Amino acid sequence: xxxxxxxxxxxxxxxxxxxxxxVPWRPWNTLESLESVSHENVPLDSITVLxxxxxxGPLIKQTLNALSAQDLxxxxxVIDDQSDDDTAAQAxxxxxxxxxxxxxxxxxxxxxxxxxxxxxxxDTPYTLLLDADITLTQGIVAALxxxxxxxxxxxxxxxxxxxxxxxxxxLLMPAFVFFFKLLYPFQLANKPGSRIAAAAxxxxxxxxxxxxxxGAFANxxxxxxxxxxxxxxxxxxGLQTWIGLSHSARSHRSYNDIKTIWNMVARTAYTQLxxxxxxxFICTMVMASMFWFAPLIPLLFPLGTIVMIIGxxxxxxxxxxxxxxxxxxxxxLLWIFALPIIGTLFLLMTWTSAFRFWRGERxxxxxxxxxxxx
Numbered sequence: 001x002x003x004x005x006x007x008x009x010x011x012x013x014x015x016x017x018x019x020x021x022x023v024p025w026r027p028w029n030t031l032e033s034l035e036s037v038s039h040e041n042v043p044l045d046s047i048t049v050l051x052x053x054x055x056x057g058p059l060i061k062q063t064l065n066a067l068s069a070q071d072l073x074x075x076x077x078v079i080d081d082q083s084d085d086d087t088a089a090q091a092x093x094x095x096x097x098x099x100x101x102x103x104x105x106x107x108x109x110x111x112x113x114x115x116x117x118x119x120x121x122x123d124t125p126y127t128l129l130l131d132a133d134i135t136l137t138q139g140i141v142a143a144l145x146x147x148x149x150x151x152x153x154x155x156x157x158x159x160x161x162x163x164x165x166x167x168x169x170x171l172l173m174p175a176f177v178f179f180f181k182l183l184y185p186f187q188l189a190n191k192p193g194s195r196i197a198a199a200a201x202x203x204x205x206x207x208x209x210x211x212x213x214x215g216a217f218a219n220x221x222x223x224x225x226x227x228x229x230x231x232x233x234x235x236x237x238g239l240q241t242w243i244g245l246s247h248s249a250r251s252h253r254s255y256n257d258i259k260t261i262w263n264m265v266a267r268t269a270y271t272q273l274x275x276x277x278x279x280x281f282i283c284t285m286v287m288a289s290m291f292w293f294a295p296l297i298p299l300l301f302p303l304g305t306i307v308m309i310i311g312x313x314x315x316x317x318x319x320x321x322x323x324x325x326x327x328x329x330x331x332x333l334l335w336i337f338a339l340p341i342i343g344t345l346f347l348l349m350t351w352t353s354a355f356r357f358w359r360g361e362r363x364x365x366x367x368x369x370x371x372x373x374x
Contacts, residue, residue: 013294
C-alpha cells in the first residue's frame with residue numbers, strides 16, 4: 001500500500017511539472033521584461049514618487065541617490081512611518097520631501113496608511129510607488145512612463161531583481177520570484193480579459209486618477225498582499241495593467257540569514273491560501289508530490305524502468321521551467337538540483353504562516369503585529 005501511494009504521488013508530481021511546462025501562458029518564461037533606455041530624454045515632471053519608509057535609514061539614501069539621477073524635476077515624497085532610526089534625516093539630506101506619518105488606524109497596514117497620507121500631496125498625472133530598498137537605474141522611470149503612455153496602461157509594475165550576494169539569497173530568492181510567477185502568470189496578468197491581476201509592490205507606476213477612482217488605498221487598507229490587490233482593483237475598473245521582470249530595478253536589501261526570508265514569506269503565505277486548511281492540505285500534497293516523490297523516487301526505489309522514467313521526466317521538466325529564471329539572473333543551472341530542498345523550505349514557511357494565524361496573529365512586520373479581525 002505504501003509503495004502504491006508513493007508511485008501515485010510521484011506520477012502526480014511528474015504530471016504537474018509537465019502541466020507547468022505545457023500550459024500556453026508559460027508562467028516560467030522571462031519574456032515579460034522592461035529595461036532602461038539610457039538615451040531616452042523623457043521629462044518626468046508628470047510623476048510624483050511616494051516612498052513609504054519605516055526604519056530604512058541604512059537603505060533609503062541609495063534609493064534616493066538613484067532617483068536623483070533620473071530627472072531633477074522628479075518629485076519625491078518620503079513618508080516616514082514612525083521610524084525610530086535616522087530614516088527622515090537621511091531622506092532630507094538627499095533633498096526629498098519628508099512627511100511624518102501617523103499611527104495607522106485600526107485595520108490598516110502601516111505601508112498602505114503611509115501611502116494614503118502621501119497620496120494627499122500628489123498633484124501629478126502619475127504616481128510611482130517605490131519601496132525604500134529599490135535602486136532604479138538611470139532611464140527606467142522614463143521607460144515605465146513611455147510604456148504606460150504608448151500602451152494605454154493604468155498600472156505598470158516591475159519585479160525588482162533581488163539581492164543575490166549570499167548563499168541563502170542565491171538559494172531562495174530566484175525561487176521566490178519563480179513561485180510568484182507560478183501563482184500570478186505574467187502573461188495572464190497582462191491580458192486585459194484575464195481575471196488574473198498582479199503587481200510587484202517594490203516598483204509600481206500608476207495613473208493618479210486611476211488610484212483615486214478605485215478609492216485609493218482605503219479600499220485595500222487591510223490587504224497584506226497589497227500590490228496584487230491594487231492591480232486587481234485597477235483591472236476590475238476596466239483599466240489595463242502590466243507586470244514584468246527587470247534588471248533595471250534592483251533590491252539592495254540583503255538577507256543575512258534564512259530567518260529574515262522565512263518571515264518575509266510567512267507573512268503572507270497563508271493569506272495566499274485564503275486562510276483555508278483545505279487549501280493548505282492540498283498545497284502540502286501538491287508540493288510533496290512535485291518536490292519529494294517525483295524527483296526523488298529513484299532514491300526510494302532504485303530499480304525499475306518505470307521509476308527511472310518518472311524520475312528522468314521530472315528532472316527534465318524541472319530544468320525546463322527553472323532554467324530560464326536562473327539564466328535571467330545569471331545563476332548556475334546547478335541550482336536546479338536544489339529544487340527539492342527549496343520546495344521543502346517554502347512549504348515549511350507556509351506552515352509557519354498557518355501556525356501563526358491559528359495563534360491569532362494575522363501578520364507581523366517591522367515590529368508591528370496585525371491581529372485577526374474579530
